[in-house]
Amino acid sequence: MDEFQAEDETTFVVEEVSKIIKESVEATIGGNTYQHNRVNQWTTNVVEQCLSQLSKLGKPFKYIVTCVIMQKNGAGLQTANACFWDNTTDGSCAVRWENKSMYCIVTVFGLAI
Amino acid sequence: HHSMSALMLQLYFSQDELIKELRQTLNATIGGEDYNKDQVNKWTAAILERCISDLCKLGKQYKYIVTCAVTQKTGAGLHAANSCFWDTALDGSCTVKWENRTMYCIVSVFALSIA
Numbered sequence: 243m244d245e246f247q248a249e250d251e252t253t254f255v256v257e258e259v260s261k262i263i264k265e266s267v268e269a270t271i272g273g274n275t276y277q278h279n280r281v282n283q284w285t286t287n288v289v290e291q292c293l294s295q296l297s298k299l300g301k302p303f304k305y306i307v308t309c310v311i312m313q314k315n316g317a318g319l320q321t322a323n324a325c326f327w328d329n330t331t332d333g334s335c336a337v338r339w340e341n342k343s344m345y346c347i348v349t350v351f352g353l354a355i
Numbered sequence: 356h357h358s359m360s361a362l363m364l365q366l367y368f369s370q371d372e373l374i375k376e377l378r379q380t381l382n383a384t385i386g387g388e389d390y391n392k393d394q395v396n397k398w399t400a401a402i403l404e405r406c407i408s409d410l411c412k413l414g415k416q417y418k419y420i421v422t423c424a425v426t427q428k429t430g431a432g433l434h435a436a437n438s439c440f441w442d443t444a445l446d447g448s449c450t451v452k453w454e455n456r457t458m459y460c461i462v463s464v465f466a467l468s469i470a
Contacts, residue, residue, distance in 0.1 A: 285436035308437040317429040324403035
Protein backbone atom coordinates (compact mmCIF):
# COMPACT_ATOMS: atom_id res chain seq x y z
CA MET A 243 0.00 0.00 0.00
CA ASP A 244 2.85 2.38 0.87
CA GLU A 245 4.60 1.50 -2.37
CA PHE A 246 1.53 2.36 -4.44
CA GLN A 247 1.19 5.77 -2.78
CA ALA A 248 4.85 6.56 -3.30
CA GLU A 249 4.51 5.79 -7.02
CA ASP A 250 1.58 8.17 -7.33
CA GLU A 251 3.64 10.95 -5.78
CA THR A 252 6.37 10.75 -8.40
CA THR A 253 4.53 9.98 -11.63
CA PHE A 254 2.84 12.19 -14.21
CA VAL A 255 -0.88 11.52 -13.74
CA VAL A 256 -2.74 12.58 -16.87
CA GLU A 257 -6.22 12.79 -15.26
CA GLU A 258 -4.91 15.01 -12.51
CA VAL A 259 -3.21 17.37 -14.96
CA SER A 260 -6.20 17.39 -17.31
CA LYS A 261 -8.42 18.54 -14.44
CA ILE A 262 -6.01 21.36 -13.59
CA ILE A 263 -6.00 22.54 -17.21
CA LYS A 264 -9.78 22.47 -17.57
CA GLU A 265 -10.28 24.39 -14.34
CA SER A 266 -7.72 27.02 -15.33
CA VAL A 267 -9.28 27.56 -18.75
CA GLU A 268 -12.85 27.69 -17.43
CA ALA A 269 -11.90 30.14 -14.70
CA THR A 270 -10.11 32.44 -17.16
CA ILE A 271 -12.20 32.45 -20.33
CA GLY A 272 -15.31 30.44 -19.58
CA GLY A 273 -18.31 32.53 -20.66
CA ASN A 274 -16.17 35.10 -22.50
CA THR A 275 -16.27 36.16 -26.15
CA TYR A 276 -13.02 36.49 -28.13
CA GLN A 277 -11.66 40.00 -27.67
CA HIS A 278 -8.40 41.03 -29.28
CA ASN A 279 -7.40 43.40 -26.49
CA ARG A 280 -7.96 40.84 -23.73
CA VAL A 281 -6.54 37.67 -25.23
CA ASN A 282 -2.97 38.55 -24.18
CA GLN A 283 -4.04 38.62 -20.53
CA TRP A 284 -6.07 35.44 -20.93
CA THR A 285 -3.25 33.29 -22.26
CA THR A 286 -0.96 34.60 -19.53
CA ASN A 287 -3.54 33.84 -16.85
CA VAL A 288 -4.22 30.33 -18.15
CA VAL A 289 -0.55 29.30 -18.17
CA GLU A 290 0.17 30.95 -14.83
CA GLN A 291 -2.80 29.31 -13.13
CA CYS A 292 -1.85 25.91 -14.56
CA LEU A 293 1.75 26.24 -13.41
CA SER A 294 0.69 27.37 -9.96
CA GLN A 295 -1.59 24.36 -9.50
CA LEU A 296 0.99 21.98 -10.97
CA SER A 297 3.77 23.12 -8.66
CA LYS A 298 1.39 22.70 -5.70
CA LEU A 299 1.30 18.97 -6.49
CA GLY A 300 4.80 18.91 -5.08
CA LYS A 301 6.06 16.31 -7.53
CA PRO A 302 9.69 16.15 -8.72
CA PHE A 303 8.94 17.49 -12.20
CA LYS A 304 9.86 20.36 -14.46
CA TYR A 305 6.83 21.66 -16.38
CA ILE A 306 6.24 23.41 -19.69
CA VAL A 307 2.75 24.80 -20.25
CA THR A 308 1.69 26.13 -23.66
CA CYS A 309 -1.59 27.85 -24.47
CA VAL A 310 -3.00 28.86 -27.85
CA ILE A 311 -6.21 30.88 -28.19
CA MET A 312 -7.69 31.33 -31.63
CA GLN A 313 -10.71 33.23 -32.83
CA LYS A 314 -13.31 31.15 -34.66
CA ASN A 315 -13.69 32.45 -38.16
CA GLY A 316 -13.20 29.35 -40.24
CA ALA A 317 -9.40 29.41 -40.40
CA GLY A 318 -7.69 26.05 -40.09
CA LEU A 319 -5.35 25.47 -37.15
CA GLN A 320 -3.01 22.53 -36.71
CA THR A 321 -0.83 22.10 -33.64
CA ALA A 322 1.61 19.29 -32.99
CA ASN A 323 4.54 18.58 -30.73
CA ALA A 324 7.42 16.17 -30.41
CA CYS A 325 9.38 15.21 -27.33
CA PHE A 326 12.84 13.83 -26.80
CA TRP A 327 12.67 12.64 -23.21
CA ASP A 328 12.51 9.68 -20.86
CA ASN A 329 9.55 7.52 -21.91
CA THR A 330 9.35 5.82 -18.54
CA THR A 331 9.03 8.93 -16.38
CA ASP A 332 7.89 11.87 -18.50
CA GLY A 333 4.42 12.67 -19.81
CA SER A 334 2.16 15.21 -21.43
CA CYS A 335 -1.49 16.15 -21.48
CA ALA A 336 -3.31 18.28 -24.05
CA VAL A 337 -6.77 19.75 -23.62
CA ARG A 338 -8.79 21.29 -26.44
CA TRP A 339 -11.50 23.65 -25.25
CA GLU A 340 -13.92 25.78 -27.23
CA ASN A 341 -16.91 28.03 -26.94
CA LYS A 342 -18.92 29.89 -29.59
CA SER A 343 -16.22 32.45 -30.40
CA MET A 344 -12.84 30.82 -29.78
CA TYR A 345 -10.67 27.73 -29.46
CA CYS A 346 -8.20 27.24 -26.62
CA ILE A 347 -5.57 24.51 -26.73
CA VAL A 348 -3.44 23.92 -23.64
CA THR A 349 -0.61 21.39 -23.41
CA VAL A 350 1.34 20.49 -20.27
CA PHE A 351 4.66 18.64 -20.50
CA GLY A 352 6.05 17.11 -17.31
CA LEU A 353 9.70 16.05 -17.20
CA ALA A 354 10.99 14.10 -14.23
CA ILE A 355 13.93 15.58 -12.44
CA HIS B 356 19.52 36.83 -19.68
CA HIS B 357 22.85 35.56 -18.37
CA SER B 358 21.47 32.06 -17.81
CA MET B 359 19.86 32.06 -21.26
CA SER B 360 23.16 32.79 -22.99
CA ALA B 361 24.92 30.17 -20.86
CA LEU B 362 22.40 27.61 -22.08
CA MET B 363 22.68 28.69 -25.68
CA LEU B 364 26.45 28.50 -25.48
CA GLN B 365 26.01 24.86 -24.51
CA LEU B 366 23.31 24.19 -27.07
CA TYR B 367 24.54 26.36 -29.91
CA PHE B 368 27.05 29.11 -30.50
CA SER B 369 24.19 31.57 -30.17
CA GLN B 370 20.41 31.72 -30.03
CA ASP B 371 20.58 33.31 -33.48
CA GLU B 372 22.09 30.10 -34.79
CA LEU B 373 19.17 28.04 -33.48
CA ILE B 374 16.65 30.51 -34.87
CA LYS B 375 18.41 30.43 -38.24
CA GLU B 376 18.24 26.63 -38.35
CA LEU B 377 14.55 26.65 -37.42
CA ARG B 378 13.79 29.12 -40.22
CA GLN B 379 15.73 26.97 -42.67
CA THR B 380 13.71 23.92 -41.64
CA LEU B 381 10.45 25.82 -42.15
CA ASN B 382 11.53 27.25 -45.51
CA ALA B 383 12.53 23.78 -46.68
CA THR B 384 9.33 22.04 -45.55
CA ILE B 385 6.54 24.57 -46.19
CA GLY B 386 8.20 27.58 -47.81
CA GLY B 387 6.62 27.14 -51.21
CA GLU B 388 3.29 25.65 -50.07
CA ASP B 389 -0.17 27.16 -49.79
CA TYR B 390 -2.24 26.23 -46.72
CA ASN B 391 -3.85 22.87 -47.40
CA LYS B 392 -5.86 21.15 -44.68
CA ASP B 393 -5.14 17.71 -46.13
CA GLN B 394 -1.38 18.25 -46.04
CA VAL B 395 -0.89 20.24 -42.86
CA ASN B 396 -0.74 17.12 -40.70
CA LYS B 397 2.14 15.80 -42.79
CA TRP B 398 3.92 19.16 -42.73
CA THR B 399 3.89 19.59 -38.96
CA ALA B 400 5.16 16.01 -38.56
CA ALA B 401 8.02 16.69 -41.01
CA ILE B 402 8.91 19.96 -39.26
CA LEU B 403 8.97 18.33 -35.83
CA GLU B 404 11.01 15.38 -37.05
CA ARG B 405 13.69 17.61 -38.54
CA CYS B 406 13.84 19.86 -35.47
CA ILE B 407 14.18 16.97 -33.00
CA SER B 408 16.74 15.29 -35.24
CA ASP B 409 18.86 18.45 -35.50
CA LEU B 410 18.71 19.00 -31.75
CA CYS B 411 19.68 15.42 -30.89
CA LYS B 412 22.66 15.62 -33.23
CA LEU B 413 24.14 18.20 -30.86
CA GLY B 414 24.75 15.37 -28.41
CA LYS B 415 24.08 17.56 -25.38
CA GLN B 416 22.69 16.42 -22.02
CA TYR B 417 19.22 17.82 -22.66
CA LYS B 418 15.64 16.67 -23.06
CA TYR B 419 13.75 18.58 -25.76
CA ILE B 420 10.14 19.59 -26.35
CA VAL B 421 9.31 21.07 -29.76
CA THR B 422 5.86 22.51 -30.48
CA CYS B 423 4.58 23.59 -33.87
CA ALA B 424 1.37 25.44 -34.75
CA VAL B 425 0.28 26.15 -38.33
CA THR B 426 -2.68 28.36 -39.05
CA GLN B 427 -4.36 29.56 -42.20
CA LYS B 428 -4.32 33.28 -42.92
CA THR B 429 -7.91 34.41 -42.87
CA GLY B 430 -7.73 37.27 -40.44
CA ALA B 431 -8.51 35.19 -37.36
CA GLY B 432 -6.76 36.35 -34.23
CA LEU B 433 -4.25 33.88 -32.83
CA HIS B 434 -2.38 34.24 -29.59
CA ALA B 435 0.07 31.82 -28.03
CA ALA B 436 1.83 31.85 -24.68
CA ASN B 437 3.92 29.46 -22.64
CA SER B 438 5.30 29.29 -19.16
CA CYS B 439 7.94 27.08 -17.63
CA PHE B 440 8.76 25.68 -14.21
CA TRP B 441 12.33 24.56 -14.55
CA ASP B 442 15.97 25.17 -13.75
CA THR B 443 16.45 28.83 -14.57
CA ALA B 444 20.23 28.44 -14.77
CA LEU B 445 20.42 25.60 -17.26
CA ASP B 446 17.16 25.40 -19.17
CA GLY B 447 16.02 27.59 -22.03
CA SER B 448 13.61 28.10 -24.90
CA CYS B 449 13.40 29.75 -28.27
CA THR B 450 10.38 30.64 -30.43
CA VAL B 451 10.26 31.36 -34.15
CA LYS B 452 7.32 33.03 -35.89
CA TRP B 453 7.26 32.38 -39.61
CA GLU B 454 4.83 33.15 -42.39
CA ASN B 455 4.26 32.95 -46.10
CA ARG B 456 1.40 34.17 -48.25
CA THR B 457 -1.23 31.77 -46.92
CA MET B 458 -0.19 30.62 -43.46
CA TYR B 459 1.54 31.36 -40.17
CA CYS B 460 3.78 28.88 -38.39
CA ILE B 461 5.00 29.17 -34.81
CA VAL B 462 7.71 26.79 -33.60
CA SER B 463 8.96 26.68 -30.01
CA VAL B 464 11.91 24.70 -28.72
CA PHE B 465 12.32 23.97 -25.00
CA ALA B 466 15.58 22.49 -23.74
CA LEU B 467 15.71 20.96 -20.26
CA SER B 468 19.00 19.89 -18.77
CA ILE B 469 19.46 16.38 -17.52
CA ALA B 470 22.82 16.99 -15.93
